[in-house]
Amino acid sequence: MSSQKKQVIKIKRIISSILCVVLLASLFASCGKGSGLQIFSADNELFATIKSDKAINKNENKAYLEIVVDEASEIISKSQNIEIKEARKALYKNKYKIYTAFDKKVSDNLLKSCDKKDDKFKVAAAITDLNANLVAVYSSKDGQKGTNFATKANRPCSALKPLSVYAPALDDGTVNWSSRYKDSPYKYVKNLEGVMRPWPSNANYVYSEKYAYIYQAIMESINTVAVKCLTDYGIMRSVSFLENSFGIPLEAEKTLAATNGEEEILGNIALGFLSNGVSCVDMAGYYQIFANGGKYEEPKAILKICDKKGNIVYEREHSQKQVIKDTTAEIMNRMLKEVVSPDGTGKAVSCKNFEVAGKTGTDEDYKNNWFVGITPEYSCAVWHDYYFENTAAKIFSDAMNEIYNAKEAYQKVFGYNAPVTQIAYCTESGKQFKQGCSFIKMGYYTQDKVPGICDRH
Numbered sequence: 001m002s003s004q005k006k007q008v009i010k011i012k013r014i015i016s017s018i019l020c021v022v023l024l025a026s027l028f029a030s031c032g033k034g035s036g037l038q039i040f041s042a043d044n045e046l047f048a049t050i051k052s053d054k055a056i057n058k059n060e061n062k063a064y065l066e067i068v069v070d071e072a073s074e075i076i077s078k079s080q081n082i083e084i085k086e087a088r089k090a091l092y093k094n095k096y097k098i099y100t101a102f103d104k105k106v107s108d109n110l111l112k113s114c115d116k117k118d119d120k121f122k123v124a125a126a127i128t129d130l131n132a133n134l135v136a137v138y139s140s141k142d143g144q145k146g147t148n149f150a151t152k153a154n155r156p157c158s159a160l161k162p163l164s165v166y167a168p169a170l171d172d173g174t175v176n177w178s179s180r181y182k183d184s185p186y187k188y189v190k191n192l193e194g195v196m197r198p199w200p201s202n203a204n205y206v207y208s209e210k211y212a213y214i215y216q217a218i219m220e221s222i223n224t225v226a227v228k229c230l231t232d233y234g235i236m237r238s239v240s241f242l243e244n245s246f247g248i249p250l251e252a253e254k255t256l257a258a259t260n261g262e263e264e265i266l267g268n269i270a271l272g273f274l275s276n277g278v279s280c281v282d283m284a285g286y287y288q289i290f291a292n293g294g295k296y297e298e299p300k301a302i303l304k305i306c307d308k309k310g311n312i313v314y315e316r317e318h319s320q321k322q323v324i325k326d327t328t329a330e331i332m333n334r335m336l337k338e339v340v341s342p343d344g345t346g347k348a349v350s351c352k353n354f355e356v357a358g359k360t361g362t363d364e365d366y367k368n369n370w371f372v373g374i375t376p377e378y379s380c381a382v383w384h385d386y387y388f389e390n391t392a393a394k395i396f397s398d399a400m401n402e403i404y405n406a407k408e409a410y411q412k413v414f415g416y417n418a419p420v421t422q423i424a425y426c427t428e429s430g431k432q433f434k435q436g437c438s439f440i441k442m443g444y445y446t447q448d449k450v451p452g453i454c455d456r457h
């Protein structure tokens, strides 16, 4: 055989093996597309095809897909009146198409910012839009355990204060922007050694013994003021507010209060040391109210489910609940903006191109670290476990900057349109400024609930 012929045969063989590989690959691809559960993003792009729960583990959007499959199982279970387990099997078997609120760009940028921290601590995050659509989530990998930290409940600590204390107290007029409470112990309690100790302690273990305004108590996360404000509003009233507005499970707290008196749960409610905790997805959902005029709806990932023939078997119907007044939402939003100012506990947030408001939460010994923030378009909760400092605000800031940098068009500022007015108040009385007051500052108030004229000067 001539060397030329040999060459030709060799080339033919190469070509046929390439063809073979291409054919096999396309066969696999079509197989993958055609079988299993197909999951689409908000812009109708197929972003995952999964054949079993096991397959989810290999996907980079594992945390989001788990939520989708859980939600879908519940929907199918209800609509077909079958057990959740059966519904879960049916999902894969019947090859449903699930359309979700997943935003790939947002998710990729969230992943980029959170992934960097994964070697330092467990981190989780959830982002919703302002209409309760779950846009993206992140969860650190947890080896064999496979915990989804985005949906795992943890103590919210001070990140609960705006929901459990300030929003309801502002809403019914118990306090306003410049109401004052002394930063001093609320009471003295025996510690484990039997020594009387002041309670609650502030994060820095110092009491200023000065009066602090409500906006300042939020900005600096002053525990004493949160406790005093809650007792004025009513501990059990707050329990009802949290249950009725958001469905936060507080059975453990109610039992404790019924057994030992309501003061027993003062720390749980005022300082966020909840028995059962809340997740990142929960918190992102709750904080929407501070950016959408006070309306709550539980965040969901799924918008629509179709069967394999394309018939719609489920479509989400929104039902928002007005849980605080639009005026309260706007004033809270302005107070939460102070948190990310240079004097606030969330000063690590550095977003120049769009507005941010939010709240930190730090557990005893840094066991749980939170920042829950809102922008004109999103609500985002970030949590991480033990570290020597709370870096959740920094993670939030990095992620949001990436997300907004990648967006072509976005809202830069919060749209304020509730009947709220800005007036000058006397810094000594916290009431409306008049001739003779020495120092004044500006505060935000509901138009028909401005504080009275200063009675100190």
Ligand SMILES: [Zn+2]
Binding pocket: 426, 427, 428, 429, 433, 434, 436, 437, 438, 454, 455, 456, 457
């Ligand atoms: Zn005055």
